[in-house]
Amino acid sequence: MDQIMNFFSMGNYGAYIWTAYILTAVVMLSLLVTTLQRLHKNQAELEELQQLMESAKQSNNKEETARP
Amino acid sequence: MSVFHRFANPNRFLKLTNTVLPWVSGITVVSLVAGLYMAFFTSPPDYQQGESVRIMYIHVPSAWMAMFIYTSIAIASVCSLIWRHPLADLAAKASAPIGAGFTFLALATGSLWGKPMWGAWWVWDARLTSVLILFFLYLGHMALMNAFEEQERGNRAAAILAIVGFVNIPIIKFSVDWWNTLHQPASVMRADGPSIDPSMLWPLLIMGLAFKFFYLAVLLIKIKSELIEAKLRKYRRAMVDSA
Numbered sequence: 001m002d003q004i005m006n007f008f009s010m011g012n013y014g015a016y017i018w019t020a021y022i023l024t025a026v027v028m029l030s031l032l033v034t035t036l037q038r039l040h041k042n043q044a045e046l047e048e049l050q051q052l053m054e055s056a057k058q059s060n061n062k063e064e065t066a067r068p
Numbered sequence: 069m070s071v072f073h074r075f076a077n078p079n080r081f082l083k084l085t086n087t088v089l090p091w092v093s094g095i096t097v098v099s100l101v102a103g104l105y106m107a108f109f110t111s112p113p114d115y116q117q118g119e120s121v122r123i124m125y126i127h128v129p130s131a132w133m134a135m136f137i138y139t140s141i142a143i144a145s146v147c148s149l150i151w152r153h154p155l156a157d158l159a160a161k162a163s164a165p166i167g168a169g170f171t172f173l174a175l176a177t178g179s180l181w182g183k184p185m186w187g188a189w190w191v192w193d194a195r196l197t198s199v200l201i202l203f204f205l206y207l208g209h210m211a212l213m214n215a216f217e218e219q220e221r222g223n224r225a226a227a228i229l230a231i232v233g234f235v236n237i238p239i240i241k242f243s244v245d246w247w248n249t250l251h252q253p254a255s256v257m258r259a260d261g262p263s264i265d266p267s268m269l270w271p272l273l274i275m276g277l278a279f280k281f282f283y284l285a286v287l288l289i290k291i292k293s294e295l296i297e298a299k300l301r302k303y304r305r306a307m308v309d310s311a
Binding site for chain 1 (some may be wrong): 282
């Protein structure tokens, strides 16, 4: 238990050291997460649009064949 | 020139990205875990600074990345202005927020290290001030990129800012030699080799590697995302035209 307390107190510099590490983790993780969110949003939109174009093409073809 | 233009093709670039990305992510995670383990458990406290030296293992790699990413943006800007390489603007645009993030971290972790060691959160010495200017250059670059109706004009303006602002990079590097600074002089990238003990140098270098690969991973994902956005714009235009 003492060993764990010692580790976290970091020779009384704990407050500075852990704040620095947590801040770094927060900045790097938010860079990664926002980037991934944007990628997934774009990928979903692309898929949706491609399906839309596909179905538009098919209905166009049907109309043309339906005409005498 | 052929290699340079080979990956100008977006589809070829996407294919390359998809093969490389798992490796880049893997190296990032492994080196990050190893670097953190060494930073906290195998490296000794400093004889002068005690345990507070452990802030170095994130502060110094952040500062390296701040300068490395700015240099990459300046090179991409030259490629964009001279050769009109289609991926250069995307790379510059994707890099700027990552660089700004690392510059912020270099300043903030430095402040958290400065308070216990120097007794001050901030001093206006040449090193700290020139890095603060770097942070504003990043913000200016990001603002200019999105300041114009036409993306092309924003790209050009941001590229010119990046190239002109590059003068700040050698100023940051040599500020600790040219002026009397409270910030300590270089101890890794020195003409006569590193002056820092291997027990601290190794975790520092491994953390540096981890940060570099983190940048590469996020950069590749961002460029991939931008290429998909370009495709979306193209499709939407085609739909509007055909309607």
